[in-house]
Amino acid sequence: MSIVPFPPPVKPKFKFIDLFCGIGGFRLVLQSLGGKCVFSSDSDAAARATYQTNFGELPYGDIRKLTNSNILDEEIDRLIPNHDLLTAGFPCQPFSRAGVSARNYLGQNHGFKDIEQGNLFFDIVRIARVKKTKFLLLENVKNFLTHDQEKTFHIVRETIEKDLGYSFNYKIVNSSSLVPQRRERFYIVCFRDKVHFEFPNFQGEPLPLRLILEENVCNKFTISDKLWEGHQKRSQRNEARGAGFTVKLANLDKPSGTLVSRYYKDGKECLIPQQGKNPRMLTPRECARLQGFPEEYLLPNSAAAAYRQFGNSVAVPVVIRIAQAILEKLDTIDISNRRITKSRIQNSS
Ligand SMILES: C[S@@+](CC[C@H](N)C(=O)[O-])C[C@H]1O[C@@H](n2cnc3c(N)ncnc32)[C@H](O)[C@@H]1O
Incomplete structure (x- = not known):
């Protein structure tokens, strides 16, 4: 049997699902912080193969097979395991500057109107609503904030705050102080319980x-x-x-x-x-x-x-910082239906 470089933690402290998982940038981080991945999905067969080689688990394919309008909430609840945290770097091409200009050039819809890739955000929302996910960590391109004169951003924010009732925090992060790459990405962190959250500071000298x-x-x-x-x-x-x-x-x-x-x-x-x-x-x-x-x-x-x-993936050290800041909030949140205090987490590690 071949050895998997990144096996799940032996004594998990929390559970997460890895949507639009790509090659598992979020999973690398969350496993290293004691999380157990209970469900993953990506529609790209080659990315799934890389993920399987590294984590020993083949992700589910197209998430819409589980979330389309023919599927009842009860089925989603049965098919997707209970979890605390949902991560999703959902497809960015419908919102990125290059993606929008390519779609305009081809006379195609962009943003939420791109029916293939643009409205996958609502599949995430449906899963979070049915599964009562406790926190969400989402990632997209910087242009997501300004796309369609900020209408896209306002729809996302309103959906998360008003329809789901979560708190909503966002930040554009440049990764260049942690990896030698200028990569500006839009991160969203949401809590079902009303938790005060602040993004960590990413300032620092750019790396060569x-x-x-x-x-x-x-x-x-x-x-x-x-x-x-x-x-x-x-x-x-x-x-x-x-x-x-x-x-x-x-x-x-x-x-x-x-x-x-x-x-x-x-x-x-x-x-x-x-x-x-x-x-x-x-x-x-x-x-x-x-x-x-x-x-x-x-x-x-x-x-x-x-x-x-790798072009599609996340900058892992950026996600480590954000995930650590989220997990600091564990002491105020009810995880997996039991109260976990920070000191208990530290004791068990
Ligand atoms: C921006 S990438 C995410 C990369 C990931 N965060 C990582 O660390 O590698 C978006 C991913 O969404 C996947 N995707 C696109 N449409 C999908 C769908 N309908 N169901 C599942 N995955 C999908 C793509 O194959 C791609 O790997």
């Missing part, structure tokens, strides 16, 4: 990209002459008209730009300069490090899948 670079990187990561020339020509054209795509070599003394799921296509978001050669792409292990994943985390065999999966 060189911290996570591998030595002796294989030549296959060096981009071809054709791709490099194409990047430069397109940049020159765009610079001349003062707009659009400009390829820049990474400054190794500063954090990288945001790792995105499309990075595998041409690497333009982060190209590493090399002496006497074309620049190279980041390796999958470097992408894992940029997101703060531990070295024991097993990568998928396909580099393209790794780029997509």
Whole structure:
């Protein structure tokens, strides 16, 4: 039997569900803080495979099979195990700047009107309502706050505060003081009990990209002459008209730009300069490090899948800080129908 690098905790302190779990960035954190994952789901087969390799559990597929309008609340209650915390980095493309402009260009709907991916927020809400989840930790792109003249944000806030009756806290966090990547993400933390919550402070010196670079990187990561020339020509054209795509070599003394799921296509978001050669792409292990994943985390065999999966994932050290701040509130919240005090948690660890 193969050994799983991240098995569940032996004596769990709380239970959580991992929706839109991707490759398990939230799970890594919550397990390390004593949480037991009782349900996970992701519609992408390759992400599910990476998750299974690392956590020993194959997530459920498309969550809408459990939450669509044909499914009664009683069935959801039966199918999804009881839990304390729900995490969800729900799909961001319908709300991101790039996703919105691509959809506008193609004449497609964006935001909540994107019926494939835009309204998955309401599936989360339905699960939380039926299961009476105690706290929610949600993540999306920075643009989520301003999308559609803030209408999207107001709908989300009203739904959580008024329909579900939860407290609602949010913050845009830049990860660059914890990992050498500028990654601004929108985090929402909600409590069913009225709890005063404050996000931790994420200020600090930005970390340099060189911290996570591998030595002796294989030549296959060096981009071809054709791709490099194409990047430069397109940049020159765009610079001349003062707009659009400009390829820049990474400054190794500063954090990288945001790792995105499309990075595998041409690497333009982060190209590493090399002496006497074309620049190279980041390796999958470097992408894992940029997101703060531990070295024991097993990568998928396909580099393209790794780029997509880490580009979609969360910056693990950011989630650690937020999750610790949430769990500090355990002493005031009734977990799993029994009162747990902070001192009991400390004693049991
Ligand atoms: C932004 S990523 C979340 C990544 C995750 N937080 C991590 O740490 O890897 C969103 C995920 O939602 C998944 N997804 C999209 N639609 C879905 C659906 N209907 N049901 C389940 N998962 C879905 C995508 O496959 C993708 O992995």
